[in-house]
Amino acid sequence: MRRKPFAIVISGPSGAGKSTCVQRLMQRFEDLRFSVSATTRPKRAGETDGQDYFFLDEAGFRARVEAGDFLEHARVHGARYGTLRSEVQRTLDAGHGVLLDVDVQGGVEIKRTLPESVLIFVLPPSMEELERRLRRRSTETEETIQRRLRTAPDEIRQLVEYDYVVVNEKIEVAERELETIVAAERLRRSRLTDDTGQGDPVAEYLGEAPRPLHP
Numbered sequence: 001m002r003r004k005p006f007a008i009v010i011s012g013p014s015g016a017g018k019s020t021c022v023q024r025l026m027q028r029f030e031d032l033r034f035s036v037s038a039t040t041r042p043k044r045a046g047e048t049d050g051q052d053y054f055f056l057d058e059a060g061f062r063a064r065v066e067a068g069d070f071l072e073h074a075r076v077h078g079a080r081y082g083t084l085r086s087e088v089q090r091t092l093d094a095g096h097g098v099l100l101d102v103d104v105q106g107g108v109e110i111k112r113t114l115p116e117s118v119l120i121f122v123l124p125p126s127m128e129e130l131e132r133r134l135r136r137r138s139t140e141t142e143e144t145i146q147r148r149l150r151t152a153p154d155e156i157r158q159l160v161e162y163d164y165v166v167v168n169e170k171i172e173v174a175e176r177e178l179e180t181i182v183a184a185e186r187l188r189r190s191r192l193t194d195d196t197g198q199g200d201p202v203a204e205y206l207g208e209a210p211r212p213l214h215p
Contacts, residue, residue, distance in 0.1 A: 001201050003191045005097045007088060007114050008032070008182060011107040011124035013152035014077070015133040017168040022101050024175040029182060035087045036065065041079035044139055055082070063096055072102065074107035076200045077147055083110065094096065097182075104158045111161075118185050121162040125169040127152065 008025075026032055037055040040061050049055050049168050056064070061080050065073055074084030085103055091098040100110065107119050124130040130152060134145050158166055164181050168174040185191075194204040203209060 001205055002184055002193050004116070004193045005092050005095055006185070006191065007035075007092070007098045007100060007110060007117040008185075009107040009110055009119045010100060010118055010122060010154075010166075010194045011119065011162070012103060013124065013130060013135070013155045014148045015130045015152075016122045016124045017133070017171065017174070018101050020171055021166070021168065021178055022099060022173060025099060025182065026177055028175070028179050029097070031096055032099050033091045035083060035091065035093075035098050035100045035101060037100070038070075038084060039079055041077075041081075050128045052128070071113055072106040074103055074105040074109075076103045076105070077144070077151065081106065085184050088114075097186075104155045104161070108158070108161045116190070118164070119162040120164045120166060120181060121159040122174070123156065123159065123165055123167045125167055129169075140156070141199045 010022055010025075010083075012018050013106065022034065026034060036050065036052070036054060038056050038061065040056055040058055041053075043049070047053065058080070061073075063081065064070060064082070064084075069109050070082040070086055070174065071085040071088055072081065075081075081103060083100060085105060088100070098187075100107075104121075104152050111117050112120055124133065131145070131149055134148060134158050135141065140148070166177045166181075192201040194201045
């Protein structure tokens with residue numbers, strides 16, 4: 001039996017360890033594909049356009065919004081971020097699950113557009129640890145750090161919109177929990193499909209004529 005691919009959204013406050021969680025999931029599930037977001041924020045040292053983000057200026061981002069190119073987009077911490085509809089759909093059409101690292105607003109919007117998506121909120125063990133991680137990165141100014149810390153409580157309050165919450169205290173533990181979530185979601189009966197993607201997978205399996213599946 002085949003299973004329909006779906007989107008997995010990873011969200012959480014800056015400093016929660018989302019990027020590391022995404023990397024671990026990509027290593028564990030080789031058929032997952034990461035969806036590169038677009039942003040207007042400055043490129044950091046070591047980042048590559050088209051690999052870490054699609055880096056756009058304000059005018060370029062606005063043009064993509066007006067063209068309806070984004071599945072979701074929002075302004076976060078002073079910069080604009082968006083998920084390109086074409087990137088996600090191309091991956092799903094190819095039969096791969098798609099992994100997204102987006103802000104909380106974007107995650108909720110993706111769920112509305114793609115109801116079969118799975119939303120996972122990554123939470124730091126404490127606000128004190130969150131600040132420590134932000135400072136340890138040494139990639140942002142004090143003003144940026146303070147803005148992220150002020151924004152974090154509002155982001156965390158929105159975890160009620162998410163399907164799962166993983167507390168990233170030890171990455172090895174968080175990794176196992178994330179793997180369990182993805183593996184279980186793949187086994188949902190609702191994700192079964194036949195070779196055409198629109199028929200009756202049970203009938204196909206049994207060699208019978210197609211018939212509607214009960215909810």
